[in-house]
Structures are given as C-alpha cells and as structure tokens.
Amino acid sequence: MVSSLMRYLPKTGSDICAFTFLLFSIHSIGIFELFIVLPSIYHSQSHATPTGGFSLYYFHVFMGFYIYFNVMLNLYLIITTNTSIKGRMLPSIIRPGWRFCAVCESNSPPRSFHCFTCKTCILKRDHHCTFTGNCIGLYNHRYYVSLVFYMCLACAYSCVLNFDFVYHLFGTVSVKSILTIMFPMISWIFYSGDSMTNVQVFMTSLCLVGFFLTGGLFVYHIVNSINGQIVHERTYNIKTYNLGWKENLALLLGKRWRIAWLCSLIKSPVPSDGLQYITREQYESLKTM
Template identity: 35%
Template sequence: MKISEYLLSCQLKMVRLRKKKLLPGQMSDVGAFLFVCFMIPFTFLWEIFFITPELYKEGGEMWYLHVVLGTIMLVNIAGNFLGLWLVDTSTRHIVVPSKKIGENWHYCASCEAVAPPRSWHCNVCNTCILKREHHCMFAGYCVGHYNHRYFLLFLAWLWVGVLYCIYFNTTYLWNMEGVFSFYAVLKFIFPLIMIMTGVDMSTAQVAIFFWSVHVAAFLLVSVLLVYHIHLIYHGKTTFESNRRIANYDLGWKQNFIEVLGKSWKLALIWPFGKSKLPHNGVDWDTEATWKLEAPKNR
C-alpha cells in the first residue's frame, strides 16, 4: 500500500466532530435550528408533566409507561439530531495526490483541492461534503456520508414522536368542554398569536398551539421521510437524483446498510451506538463492481 493511501485510510477510521462554526451560517437556518432546539425539550416537558397527568393517574402504571416511552423517543430524537449537527462529514481532513483527478475525482475551485466521487461543494458550509445529500436548514449543516444515518433516523423518530403527541393532545382537547366552538376556530388558526397577545393564555390554548405545531410537523416529516427512504432504496442522494446519476444502486438491502451501517439494528434504537459504514466516503462500489464483489462480501 502506498503511503498516501495508508494515510487516507487512517484519516477515515474515526468519525470526527465539528469544533468550529457550530451555529448556522445563514439567518433562515438560524431560525429553523433554534426552533428545533426549543421544541424538542419543551414538547417532552409539556406532554409528560401537563398532558399525560390529565389523561392518566400520575404515578400510575400507564403514566410511568408513557414516561418511559416518551423518554425513549426523546433520547433518539435528540441523539440523532446531535449526530446530524455535530458529525463532520466534510473532505477537509482528506489529503489526496493530485493525480487522482480524472478517476471520477474532480477539482473544486472553491476549496482548491481534489474532491472524491459523490462529494460536492456547499456554498453555505463553505467546504466539500463527502457523499453530499443536501444542506439541512434545521441543523445548519450538510447531510453527507457520516451523518446520513443520523438524518434519516432523526426524521423517523421525529415522525413517531409527533404522531404520539398528536394523539395525546387530540385526546386532551376532545375531553375539554367548549374547545370546539366557532370562536375556537380562530384559536386553531392563530394559536401563537392568541398566546403572545394575551387574548388567551390558558392551558387549553397552549395545547392547541402544540397540537397545531405537531400536525404541521407530521405532514412535513411524512413527506421528507417518504422522499428520502425512496432515494436510499435506489442508492441515490438528492444531489444525484437531481442530476440523474444512478451509478451506486447496490440493491435495496445494501443501500440501506450503506447509510445505517453494518450494526443497523443497534442504530435504529440507540443513536450513540457505533455502526461501521461499509465504505469510507472516498472509494465507492458502483453497480458494476458490486456484482463482482458482492458474492465475496456475502
């Protein structure tokens, strides 16, 4: 093995965490980032300490059951969001010889460096991203090779979590008298304005606000989750799909392992578990090479 190839393999053995420019670089990202950071813990506190005690006897078996389930969801949502936000998936730590250009590698004028296949420059992050998927406004950072797993599972657990919250808030509001009236229509249309202006700062109005946010989040996350599962199923990223690049479809099972890692069962339930990815983000199997290599790997 050449020295340059050895150094490259050593650099990619450990996943690095970003230590600089942790906050989003543009204002639209800042708003989305702060909203997620605010809503995740406050939703948990609201549902566990205000809603569930109204539906179940506090200290009872059902209450403790929902506290445990809610905590599991919180850990997975927050843990995967941290991975999405903090894991460095850029090419800034990769040093490669210039002769690589032409072997599906390309020169990035912005970074003034050679970038590997599936890596593209992000003007917001101001760097090339390994297997660039897209720039995520909620994390203020790009989704790429090393944090793709966290992005997908963040969406999946968030989908479960908001559906769970919708059930509780709907049940809570349904049991309240006078909530569903003509005047209440305005409360559902402008929930936050009602609270901020002081027109209605009751617990019921706060519940309406959370219900509205969760319904909107459920619709958005459902669309995003279906879209990205479809992309992964076909071995593509958003960037590649937009440019009709379809060279990396290794079969749907392997395509998901490429994202979730070899210990995908652990990754599904524990965001801090290690799940080694089959590829290093630099050297990729194509559909043609996988037909030759797959039998050996199996």
C-alpha cells in the same frame, strides 16, 4: 470542548433562526406533553390500578424520554460529526469520476459537492440542512434520517395523546374543535378562550403540523436511501450506485443497519471511506464471478 462545538453550530442568519425554532419545538412539545397533557389524562394517581392508568402514565413518560434522548443525541451527532474532505489525504491527480474544486483547491471524490455555507466539500453530500446548520453527508446521514424518524415518531405519539386531551378540552370532537386545531390563528381571532386554552391549541397544532412535515421528510429520504441515491442523484435520475436495498441501507445506517436505528449509540461503521464507491455494474459483475 465549547470552542470545538461552536465551530459546528449554525453560522448564517437563516440557519440560526431555523435551528432555534427546532430547539424550541422539541423542548416546548416535550414540556407540554409531560406537564400538561399526561397529568390531564392521568389526573388521579389514587384511582389508577396496577395495570391501569398509573402504569400507563409511567410507560408514556419512559417512551417520551426515550424518544427525546434519541432526538437530542442524533441532533448532537449531526452537528459534531465531520463528513467533509478536511483532514483527508487526497490524490493530486484527478481520478476517474473525481472533479477539481476550485474553491477548496483540491480534488473532490465522486458524489462529493462543495457547500458554500459550510465552505468545504462534503463527502457523499446529500443536502445542507438549515435546521441543523450543517451539511448531511456520508458519516452523519444516518443520524439525520434517525433524527427525522424520531421527530416524526414524537409528533405522532403526541397527536395520539392530544386526541384524548382535546376531547376533554372541548368536551367533544366537533367541526369547531377540529378547525380550531387546524387553524389556530383563526381560532385566536374568533374563539373567545382564555390564554391557556390558546397555548394548548397552538401546541396541539404544532404537533400535528410537525407530524406531516417530518413524515414527508422521512419518506422522501428513506426512499432515496433505499434506491441508493442522494438528493442530486434523484433530481437527475442517476442510479449508478444502486446496489439493492440491503446494500443501500448498509451504506446509510452502517453494517449493523438492522438494529442501528434503535439508538445512535450502537456502533455501526459505514462500509465506505468516502473516496470511492462500488457502482452498480461493478457490483453485478462481482456477483456473477
């Protein structure tokens, strides 16, 4: 089990550094929110009412573990899901839309491209994700978008909790407090706070930066998916496989795309074998028949 998992983990130095930073950010933010922020906001269980702070505290704890579970599950599924051409029966004759990969020494299906980091052709290759150390393709694209979504949700949730926390930390919301959060490195030079305050400011800033980064990534990739495009097709404005937003989302999240985003444990098979795709012209002709 361990050896089979190791072959999917990052191999290059940049991938290992990015993957390590991702794991550090996920767990440090989770620990910070659970053991520092929430106890600071709901510091007294005895003063909480059945419908007040005590119940809200456990609601936040539940939401935190739900988001954390989805983040780690999607990260695991991205790493362990095989979305390459390895183990597939490929034709020896090049079909229309196919290409020959000289590196793999085999024919490559439409929308598939070779990744020199993963050292194989990837089905419906979107991009190589440095933070997971793996390519994002047909069968793990759903998990990647879900990972970015839940990381964005985690950062947004943390920012909301941190607003109250920072208010109590500085005593007020002022220009100084905002600049301290936005530029923690500067605050460490000019702000004479203790080490614990510096850690709190850094973690709050990490949540804020993470929200903007993951939010931008999620918007970019969900727009691509709604338009039926991978990164290569968006770059060159290729709209050959745009079947409408519902069909496009089904290719991303699977046949049960309406609920598949709630949890990646929900079975939602992708309506494609990765070897052929319905083009826009073919789809329009089928609709008119």
